[in-house]
Amino acid sequence: MELTINGVKRTVSAPESRLLLHVLREDLEMTGTKFGCGAGICGACTVMVDGVATRSCITPISTLAEKSITTIEGLADGERLHPVQQAFIDAQVPQCGWCMSGQIMTAAAFLASNASPSGDDISEAMSNNYCRCGCYHRIRIAVAAAARTSAANEVQS
Amino acid sequence: MSKSNTENTKRWRITRRGFLIGAGAAAGSVALGVAFGLPVLRIKVAGMLENATIPSNAPKEPSAWFEILADSRIRLFVTKAEMGQGVHTALAQFAAEELEIGLADLEVTQASTEQGFRDSTGTSGSGSVSGMSEPLRQAAATLREMLKAQAATQLNQPVASLVVFGRGIQVKNDGGRRVEFAALAATQRQWMQQVPKESVALKKPSEFKIIGAPVSRIDIPDKVTGRAIYGYDARAEGMLYGTVLRPPTLGATLKSVDSAEAEKISGVVRIVRDGEFVGAVARTRAAAQTAVSTMQAQWNESKPLQQADIDALVTVGPDAGAQIQRIGDAAAVLDAQTNGSITAEYRTPMAIQTPMEPQAALADVRADKATIWASTQSPDLVRRRVADAIGFKPEQVEVITTYLGGGFGRKSDTEAAAEAALLSKAAGAPVHVGWTRSEELRYGYVRPPTHHVLRARLDADGRIAAFEHRQASGDVLFALLPKVATTIAGGILGADFGATRGAMLRYDVPNVSTIAWRRSLPVRTGPWRGLGALPNAFALESFIDELATTAGADPLTFRLRHLPDNDWGRRMTAVLRAAAEASNWGSAPPSGRARGIACATDVDTVVAQVAEVSVDAQGKIRVHHVTAAMDCGLVVNPDGARAQVEGNVMWGVGSTLIEEAHIENGRFAAANFDGYPLLTLKDAPIVNAILVKSDDKIRGAGEPAIAPVAAAIGNAVFALTGKRLRNLPFTPERVLAA
Numbered sequence: 001m002e003l004t005i006n007g008v009k010r011t012v013s014a015p016e017s018r019l020l021l022h023v024l025r026e027d028l029e030m031t032g033t034k035f036g037c038g039a040g041i042c043g044a045c046t047v048m049v050d051g052v053a054t055r056s057c058i059t060p061i062s063t064l065a066e067k068s069i070t071t072i073e074g075l076a077d078g079e080r081l082h083p084v085q086q087a088f089i090d091a092q093v094p095q096c097g098w099c100m101s102g103q104i105m106t107a108a109a110f111l112a113s114n115a116s117p118s119g120d121d122i123s124e125a126m127s128n129n130y131c132r133c134g135c136y137h138r139i140r141i142a143v144a145a146a147a148r149t150s151a152a153n154e155v156q157s
Numbered sequence: 158m159s160k161s162n163t164e165n166t167k168r169w170r171i172t173r174r175g176f177l178i179g180a181g182a183a184a185g186s187v188a189l190g191v192a193f194g195l196p197v198l199r200i201k202v203a204g205m206l207e208n209a210t211i212p213s214n215a216p217k218e219p220s221a222w223f224e225i226l227a228d229s230r231i232r233l234f235v236t237k238a239e240m241g242q243g244v245h246t247a248l249a250q251f252a253a254e255e256l257e258i259g260l261a262d263l264e265v266t267q268a269s270t271e272q273g274f275r276d277s278t279g280t281s282g283s284g285s286v287s288g289m290s291e292p293l294r295q296a297a298a299t300l301r302e303m304l305k306a307q308a309a310t311q312l313n314q315p316v317a318s319l320v321v322f323g324r325g326i327q328v329k330n331d332g333g334r335r336v337e338f339a340a341l342a343a344t345q346r347q348w349m350q351q352v353p354k355e356s357v358a359l360k361k362p363s364e365f366k367i368i369g370a371p372v373s374r375i376d377i378p379d380k381v382t383g384r385a386i387y388g389y390d391a392r393a394e395g396m397l398y399g400t401v402l403r404p405p406t407l408g409a410t411l412k413s414v415d416s417a418e419a420e421k422i423s424g425v426v427r428i429v430r431d432g433e434f435v436g437a438v439a440r441t442r443a444a445a446q447t448a449v450s451t452m453q454a455q456w457n458e459s460k461p462l463q464q465a466d467i468d469a470l471v472t473v474g475p476d477a478g479a480q481i482q483r484i485g486d487a488a489a490v491l492d493a494q495t496n497g498s499i500t501a502e503y504r505t506p507m508a509i510q511t512p513m514e515p516q517a518a519l520a521d522v523r524a525d526k527a528t529i530w531a532s533t534q535s536p537d538l539v540r541r542r543v544a545d546a547i548g549f550k551p552e553q554v555e556v557i558t559t560y561l562g563g564g565f566g567r568k569s570d571t572e573a574a575a576e577a578a579l580l581s582k583a584a585g586a587p588v589h590v591g592w593t594r595s596e597e598l599r600y601g602y603v604r605p606p607t608h609h610v611l612r613a614r615l616d617a618d619g620r621i622a623a624f625e626h627r628q629a630s631g632d633v634l635f636a637l638l639p640k641v642a643t644t645i646a647g648g649i650l651g652a653d654f655g656a657t658r659g660a661m662l663r664y665d666v667p668n669v670s671t672i673a674w675r676r677s678l679p680v681r682t683g684p685w686r687g688l689g690a691l692p693n694a695f696a697l698e699s700f701i702d703e704l705a706t707t708a709g710a711d712p713l714t715f716r717l718r719h720l721p722d723n724d725w726g727r728r729m730t731a732v733l734r735a736a737a738e739a740s741n742w743g744s745a746p747p748s749g750r751a752r753g754i755a756c757a758t759d760v761d762t763v764v765a766q767v768a769e770v771s772v773d774a775q776g777k778i779r780v781h782h783v784t785a786a787m788d789c790g791l792v793v794n795p796d797g798a799r800a801q802v803e804g805n806v807m808w809g810v811g812s813t814l815i816e817e818a819h820i821e822n823g824r825f826a827a828a829n830f831d832g833y834p835l836l837t838l839k840d841a842p843i844v845n846a847i848l849v850k851s852d853d854k855i856r857g858a859g860e861p862a863i864a865p866v867a868a869a870i871g872n873a874v875f876a877l878t879g880k881r882l883r884n885l886p887f888t889p890e891r892v893l894a895a
C-alpha cells in the first residue's frame with residue numbers, strides 16, 4: 001500500500017496488519033523513530049499522523065491510507081530545525097537520546113494544539129513519555145521555551 | 158592492528174581482573190608482615206576501592222588516539238561509550254585543550270576494538286572522564302609538540318617560535334609562514350611513532366580555556382533529528398533479524414523443542430539450535446518473534462522461586478561477615494549496656510536498570526572474522542563473549558560500539574552480541590538481535606536487594622559514641638568477573654566492592670564498624686547506576702537522621718558537628734552548607750511540606766541534597782524540589798555535570814517511590830512497563846543542581862548524585878509526618894501503614 005511519510009509517497013509491500021514502527025525502522029530504514037515497549041506505554045515510538053501524536057508501535061498501517069505521517073526525520077523544515085528541536089538543543093535536553101524522538105514529536109504535536117500552555121498543561125502532555133535518563137527537568141524548560149518561540153514566530157509572520 | 162598498538166596494548170594492559178589479582182598480590186606481601194591478618198587487609202583494600210576510581214589503562218602515545226584528516230581537522234578516537242553522560246564531549250575538551258585547537262576542529266570517532274587501544278575498563282563507575290584526563294591530555298600535548306616539530310622542519314623555523322593557530326601551525330603572529338595540519342598528515346604514520354623521550358608538560362588548571370567551559374554537547378544535534386545511530390538501529394546489507402527462545406522460569410533447562418511449526422512461519426529463514434541455545438532468524442523481527450513463540454518447548458524446571466525465598470537469603474548474619482571498616486571497638490561499646498543504644502533495620506528491593514534502548518547488537522560473522530555493532534559499555538568483554546560463543550579467537554572479533562540508548566550498568570554486559578553472533582554464524586548473514594521490553598525486564602541482571610542493620614549509641618553530649626553498619630547484599634561487580642577473579646577477590650575482600658560502595662561511615666565517630674555479607678542469590682544480579690551507593694546511603698543517612706532526632710538536634714547541625722577535620726570533612730561541610738542555603742533550610746517550608754537532608758560520598762565525589770516533599774491523603778509522596786550540591790572537583794563541562802545530577806535525582810526519586818522488581822512463580826513478574834512503571838514528568842521534582850569546587854582534581858560525576866536521594870526523601874517524610882520509612886520503595890501502602 002501507499003503511505004505518505006514526511007510529505008513523500010512511499011509504497012510498502014508489507015501486509016496491512018504490519019505496525020508502522022516496524023515499517024519505518026525495518027522496511028524503510030528510518031531508524032529515528034525508536035522502539036521502547038511495543039505496547040503503547042513509553043512513547044519512544046511517537047510520530048504524528050495528520051498532526052496528532054501517535055504511537056507507531058501499536059498502529060497498523062491499514063489505518064494510515066490517505067493520512068500524512070511525520071517522523072522525527074521530517075520534522076525540520078529543510079535545514080531549519082523545528083522550534084521544539086531547537087529548544088531541546090538550547091536547553092541541552094537529551095542525554096542518551098533514545099526517548100528524544102518521541103519526546104520531541106509529542107511536544108511538537110502538543111504545541112500545535114495548544115500555543116500557550118501553562119506549566120501544568122506541559123506536565124500533563126509530556127507525562128506519557130518515559131525518559132530513563134531523567135531529563136524531565138529540562139524537557140519542561142525546553143517545551144515552555146519552544147512554546148514562547150512558536151508564539152513569537154506567529155506574531156512575526 | 159599496528160605494531161605500536163600491539164606494544165601499547167602490552168604496556169598498558171591492566172585488566173580489571175588483573176587489578177584485582179594485583180590487589181591480591183599486594184595483599185599477600187603485606188600479610189607476610191604477620192602483624193596484619195586478613196581482616197585488616199580487607200579493610201585496607203576495601204577502603205582503597207571505595208576511594209579510588211578504577212585506574213585507566215590508556216596509552217599516552219598519540220598514534221593510538223589521533224588521526225590527522227585531509228581537511229586539517231584532527232580525529233580523536235575514543236574508547237568510552239557515549240550513553241548520554243557527555244563523555245565524548247568531555248574527552249574532546251581534554252584533547253582540544255592540549256592541542257590548542259577549537260572543539261569544532263576536532264572530530265570525535267568511537268574507536269572499535271581494532272582501532273585505538275584496548276580499553277578493558279569499559280565505560281562504568283563514573284571513571285571515564287576522571288580516568289582519561291591525564292593519559293588523553295598527555296597524548297594530546299605530545300601530539301601538539303610533535304606537530305610543531307614537524308612544522309619546524311618544513312618551515313625551517315625554530316620550534317620555539319611556532320604556535321598552533323586554527324587548523325595549522327605558524328610562526329607566532331606571522332600567518333605567512335604557516336603549515337596546515339593536512340600538510341603534515343601524509344607522513345603521520347611514521348612520525349607519530351617517534352614519541353619524544355621527555356613527557357610534555359600539561360597545562361595548569363588556571364590556564365584551561367576549554368576544560369571547565371560550558372560547551373554544548375557534540376552528540377546532541379544528531380539526537381534531536383533522529384540521525385544518531387544506536388545498537389538497535391545498526392543495519393547491514395542483507396541483514397536478518399534474530400530472536401532467542403527464553404526459558405519460562407529462571408534456571409529452567411531445555412528438555413526438547415519442536416520447531417516444525419515455527420519453520421513454516423512466513424519470513425522465517427532458519428531455526429538455529431546449538432545445545433541449550435535456540436533461536437529463529439527471519440526477514441523481520443516480528444516473524445522471528447512469532448517463530449519463537451510458536452516453538453513447542455519442554456523444560457526441566459525445579460520448584461519455582463518466589464520472592465520470599467530471595468528475601469530470606471538477604472539478611473545480615475548470623476554467620477561471620479567481612480569487616481570492611483573498623484575504628485576503635487564499636488561492638489564493645491554497643492554491647493556494654495544495651496539500654497541507650499539505638500537500632501534500626503533497612504531494606505532495599507531488587508530493581509531493574511531497564512534503559513530505554515533494550516539490549517541490541519548486530520553481528521556479521523564470516524569465515525574467519527566477526528564484526529559486531531553493539532550498544533555496550535564493555536566492548537572488550539563483548540569481544541571475549543562473542544569469541545567464546547562462536548569458537549573464534551578474540552582477535553578475530555571486532556566490536557564497534559554505537560551510541561547507547563542508556564547504559565546504567567545494564568550494558569556492562571551485552572548478551573545480545575553473542576546471541577546475534579551465534580545466529581549470524583548459523584544463518585550465514587548479518588543478524589540483528591534486539592531484545593523486547595519483556596526480555597529486558599525478565600532476562601537481564603538486576604540491582605541486588607540489600608538488608609542493613611544499624612546500631613549506635615549517643616554519649617551524654619548527644620554525639621555518636623559508637624556506630625555499627627551491618628550490610629548484606631547480592632553481588633554487584635563480582636557477577637561480571639571471571640570465576641577465578643571472583644574467588645581471589647572474594648577471598649580478600651569477603652564482600653563485593655560494588656555492593657559495599659558507600660557502605661562506610663564518613664563521620665567522625667570514635668568507634669565504627671562496618672561489616673558486609675555477600676549473599677549469592679538464585680537470580681542474576683549486577684551493576685546498576687551507582688552500584689551500592691543508593692542503598693547504602695539510604696540506610697546510613699536515614700539512620701543518622703534517626704540519631705539526630707534522638708539527640709534532639711537539627712539534622713543539618715547534627716551532621717556538621719560530626720564531620721571530621723580533614724579533606725572529606727571540609728568538602729562535605731561545603732556541600733551541606735551549599736544545599737542548605739539554596740533550599741532555605743532553617744526557614745519554614747510552604748505549608749503541608751517538609752524538607753529532609755542527606756549527604757554521601759562516592760568515587761571521591763561528595764554530594765548533599767535537600768528534598769522538599771508533601772504527602773497526600775492516599776499516602777502518595779510528592780517530591781517537589783530537590784536541591785543538590787556536588788563537589789566533584791574540577792568540572793570539565795559544568796552544564797553536562799548538572800545534567801548528570803538532574804538525571805541521578807530523577808532516577809533516585811523513581812527508585813525511592815516506585816521501583817521494585819518481584820519474583821513470582823519462578824520469574825520476574827513484570828512483562829512490560831505496566832508492571833514496572835518508571836517515574837514520569839508529572840512526578841518529577843524541580844532540581845536545582847549546584848556545583849561546588851574544592852580543588853582542581855577531576856572526579857567522577859556520572860553517578861554520585863544518586864546516593865543521597867532516598868534518604869533525603871525519607872528524612873523529609875519523617876519531618877512532615879513523624880513516620881520513619883525504612884523499606885524502599887515508599888509506596889502509598891507503606892506510607893499509610895507506617
Ligand code: FES
Nearest residue numbers: 036037040043057
Ligand atoms: S514503543 Fe511505542 S509506546 Fe513504547
Ligand code: FES
Nearest residue numbers: 096097131132133
Ligand atoms: S534521554 Fe535517555 S531515555 Fe531519555
